[in-house]
Amino acid sequence: xxxxxxxxxxxxxxxxxxxxxxxxxxxxxxxxxxxxxxxxxxxxxxxxxxxxxxxxxxxxxxxxxxxxxxxxxxxxxxxxxxxxxxxxxxxxxxxxxxxxxxxxxxxxxxxxxxxxxxxxxxxxxxxxxxxxxxxxxxxxxxxxxxxxxxxxxxxxxxxxxxxxxxxxxxxxxxxxxxxxxxxxxxxxxxxxxxxxxxxxxxxxxxxxxxxxxxxxxxxxxxxxxxxxxxxxxxxxxxxxxxxxxxxxxxxxxxxxxxxxxxxxxxxxxxxxxxxxxxxxxxxxxxxxxxxxxxxxxxxxxxxxxxxxxxxxxxxxxxxxxxxxxxxxxxxxxxxxxxxxxxxxxxxxxxxxxxxxxxxxxxxxxxxxxxxxxxxxxxx
Amino acid sequence: xxxxxxxxxxxxxxxxxxxxxxxxxxxxxxxxxxxxxxxxxxxxxxxxxxxxxxxxxxxxxxxxxxxxxxxxxxxxxxxxxxxxxxxxxxxxxxxxxxxxxxxxxxxxxxxxxxxxxxxxxxxxxxxxxxxxxxxxxxxxxxxxxxxxxxxxxxxxxxxxxxxxxxxxxxxxxxxxxxxxxxxxxxxxxxxxxxxxxxxxxxxxxxxxxxxxxxxxxxxxxxxxxxxxxxxxxxxxxxxxxxxxxxxxxxxxxxxxxxxxxxxxxxxxxxxxxxxxxxxxxxxxxxxxxxxxxxxxxxxxxxxxxxxxxxxxxxxxxxxxxxxxxxxxxxxxxxxxxxxxxxxxxxxxxxxxxxxxxxxxxxxxxxxxxxxxxxxxxxxxxxxxxxxxxxxxxx
Numbered sequence: 001x002x003x004x005x006x007x008x009x010x011x012x013x014x015x016x017x018x019x020x021x022x023x024x025x026x027x028x029x030x031x032x033x034x035x036x037x038x039x040x041x042x043x044x045x046x047x048x049x050x051x052x053x054x055x056x057x058x059x060x061x062x063x064x065x066x067x068x069x070x071x072x073x074x075x076x077x078x079x080x081x082x083x084x085x086x087x088x089x090x091x092x093x094x095x096x097x098x099x100x101x102x103x104x105x106x107x108x109x110x111x112x113x114x115x116x117x118x119x120x121x122x123x124x125x126x127x128x129x130x131x132x133x134x135x136x137x138x139x140x141x142x143x144x145x146x147x148x149x150x151x152x153x154x155x156x157x158x159x160x161x162x163x164x165x166x167x168x169x170x171x172x173x174x175x176x177x178x179x180x181x182x183x184x185x186x187x188x189x190x191x192x193x194x195x196x197x198x199x200x201x202x203x204x205x206x207x208x209x210x211x212x213x214x215x216x217x218x219x220x221x222x223x224x225x226x227x228x229x230x231x232x233x234x235x236x237x238x239x240x241x242x243x244x245x246x247x248x249x250x251x252x253x254x255x256x257x258x259x260x261x262x263x264x265x266x267x268x269x270x271x272x273x274x275x276x277x278x279x280x281x282x283x284x285x286x287x288x289x290x291x292x293x294x295x296x297x298x299x300x301x302x303x304x305x306x307x308x309x310x311x312x313x314x315x316x317x318x319x320x321x322x323x324x325x326x327x328x329x330x331x332x333x334x335x336x337x338x339x340x341x342x343x344x345x346x347x348x349x350x351x352x353x354x355x356x357x358x359x360x361x362x363x364x365x366x367x368x369x370x371x372x373x374x375x376x377x378x379x
Numbered sequence: 380x381x382x383x384x385x386x387x388x389x390x391x392x393x394x395x396x397x398x399x400x401x402x403x404x405x406x407x408x409x410x411x412x413x414x415x416x417x418x419x420x421x422x423x424x425x426x427x428x429x430x431x432x433x434x435x436x437x438x439x440x441x442x443x444x445x446x447x448x449x450x451x452x453x454x455x456x457x458x459x460x461x462x463x464x465x466x467x468x469x470x471x472x473x474x475x476x477x478x479x480x481x482x483x484x485x486x487x488x489x490x491x492x493x494x495x496x497x498x499x500x501x502x503x504x505x506x507x508x509x510x511x512x513x514x515x516x517x518x519x520x521x522x523x524x525x526x527x528x529x530x531x532x533x534x535x536x537x538x539x540x541x542x543x544x545x546x547x548x549x550x551x552x553x554x555x556x557x558x559x560x561x562x563x564x565x566x567x568x569x570x571x572x573x574x575x576x577x578x579x580x581x582x583x584x585x586x587x588x589x590x591x592x593x594x595x596x597x598x599x600x601x602x603x604x605x606x607x608x609x610x611x612x613x614x615x616x617x618x619x620x621x622x623x624x625x626x627x628x629x630x631x632x633x634x635x636x637x638x639x640x641x642x643x644x645x646x647x648x649x650x651x652x653x654x655x656x657x658x659x660x661x662x663x664x665x666x667x668x669x670x671x672x673x674x675x676x677x678x679x680x681x682x683x684x685x686x687x688x689x690x691x692x693x694x695x696x697x698x699x700x701x702x703x704x705x706x707x708x709x710x711x712x713x714x715x716x717x718x719x720x721x722x723x724x725x726x727x728x729x730x731x732x733x734x735x736x737x738x739x740x741x742x743x744x745x746x747x748x749x750x751x752x753x754x755x756x757x758x759x760x761x762x763x764x765x766x767x768x769x770x771x772x773x
Contacts, residue, residue, distance in 0.1 A: 003685035276772035285763035296685040297678035370670035379645035
């Protein structure tokens with residue numbers, strides 16, 4: 001398959017770009033932040049997003065979705081990265097939908113997928129427990145209790161966790177932290193007894209939550225997939241998330257870069273446009289190369305998820321590591337080249353720096369993925 | 380089954396049948412590369428047979444037209460061939476400046492007669508070409524070249540000197556930039572000509588490099604007679620051809636590291652620093668650095684592929700070859716620094732049989748030229764700033 005977007009994918013990109021530029025430019029994020037919006041995103045905008053078919057992008061047509069692939073999902077994420085619009089697209093349409101589509105029972109799919117597609121239900125995928133992403137180390141406990149399970153432990157960095165209508169929680173039903181056997185996914189209603197949610201406002205003004213589970217009792221039908229056999233699906237969902245965040249980082253990095261190049265062509269000092277200085281030209285050209293090489297890896301990761309889902313781990317790690325590193329370089333250069341202006345809250349470039357820092361951490365930073373790559377190559 | 384899947388199966392079967400087992404073993408050093416040419420001595424029968432079979436199939440140049448010795452494969456088919464060769468470990472049957480540089484330029488700018496004469500000789504490895512570009516006073520500022528070609532009616536008379544001519548002492552023919560109009564602005568008086576290195580008045584002198592080897596030469600032309608029909612394209616318009624050819628040269632140099640011979644760095648490191656009880660390299664800092672370079676290598680392979688795909692669909696920018704050249708050559712230097720670090724004192728041996736005459740150390744030193752040849756890294760960044768980012772005054 002050629003490593004370029006096909007015609008339909010390009011059209012999808014254009015429509016997502018047009019929609020977001022009109023309805024959710026960076027000023028949209030600023031407004032949500034400044035008004036201390038309780039939801040942290042616009043429900044009306046999410047509903048419109050759903051009407052365009054984006055909320056059901058990975059949902060099969062039988063459940064009312066668009067039945068598209070990961071390349072399409074990545075295309076939308078990249079555009080979200082350009083305007084930094086907060087949206088449940090990642091948590092709900094990608095992570096939870098993937099878990100449900102790939103591991104859900106008919107009943108679970110029926111219960112959730114149509115509502116996700118319609119934009120009427122928000123889900124959150126709760127996996128991290130420590131401050132650094134390390135899913136093998138899951139300790140969160142699920143013990144058999146009566147006909148079901150009792151859940152104990154806490155989750156952090158749960159994207160959209162504070163507003164989610166349902167949670168998909170990764171828990172340990174057997175084995176020790178560090179083992180990949182013995183993990184199980186549960187679908188949990190966050191409003192039941194024993195669940196305590198704390199919204200954590202992060203540096204990027206996007207949504208996350210810490211969630212505590214104190215002897216939370218769920219029925220056996222809350223299990224998503226197989227008891228003790230959850231690792232493969234957790235890994236699959238995480239790989240979708242990683243490739244998606246890589247796409248978002250790629251979009252955010254490129255947008256920050258384009259704004260910087262425009263600035264280099266306008267700003268005058270010493271009687272010259274600063275873009276005439278070779279010191280800046282070479283840094284900009286170097287950054288352009290880093291961004292372009294990352295884009296190839298990200299597209300390849302998305303295509304591989306579509307073609308060989310279960311063996312996409314290596315290229316997904318390459319894409320996430322690259323995207324984290326090159327977007328980080330892009331926002332650093334952006335602030336530096338904008339000078340004092342880049343440091344002001346009034347100017348938007350800081351939003352990009354903040355979002356990229358969060359995206360770098362989400363589902364494993366460049367170091368985590370370098371380690372993943374080494375493990376996959378057995379060294 | 381899709382047509383491409385059928386093609387993949389047939390290709391796989393053909394390669395399994397026709398690629399000699401010896402040609403599926405990793406190359407031990409540069410000595411194992413097949414360059415072809417009038418005076419080429421095959422290292423083995425297997426090397427000869429492999430070249431002959433691939434050339435007959437047109438697969439030394441899979442995407443070239445059939446009439447010039449190519450395989451007329453589509454881009455997707457050519458990618459499949461490449462992938463299957465990689466997965467079987469097949470060596471490149473022929474490395475050639477004719478394939479990488481002159482061929483694309485002739486396909487675009489050559490006359491029908493020139494294409495029919497020169498291209499088939501390239502595809503089967505019969506004629507080995509070298510490139511006469513740089514001069515002692517025309518390095519980064521290539522267009523200031525001074526080698527002169529005077530119009531003498533039925534021929535040009537060439538006088539001057541080239542430098543850094545890769546394998547000039549082993550090549551059969553040269554594609555050469557010469558000045559045909561001294562009164563015109565520097566970019567407008569240059570022509571692109573071809574001539575036989577056995578012509579009277581051509582001499583070469585290898586340059587000993589820090590690697591202890593001499594891949595580059597000084598090349599001298601004294602009253603060399605070149606038939607007029609050996610001019611490619613239009614007189615005094617050679618700079619356009621030169622630039623077009625450079626985009627191919629740059630992509631080639633960018634991808635140089637991917638053709639590197641020898642053991643993978645993680646295996647070398649496993650021998651020198653050892654592994655822990657989980658099989659992880661015992662030096663965690665080195666392990667991290669290896670993984671980082673490896674991430675960039677994998678990404679770069681796909682960047683090369685994507686650049687080719689974009690070009691094929693008309694969405695490419697020719698100046699993107701400068702990105703590939705810059706990134707690929709800097710990456711190759713990083714790769715060799717890491718190989719040397721992983722190899723420790725073993726990698727420092729210069730003459731022993733154990734070290735294959737210092738193959739790694741010599742390879743490491745050779746890579747330092749990657750970011751100089753074909754335009755320095757700084758020149759590539761200038762090109763990107765000007766032609767892609769449109770920065771002012773670049």
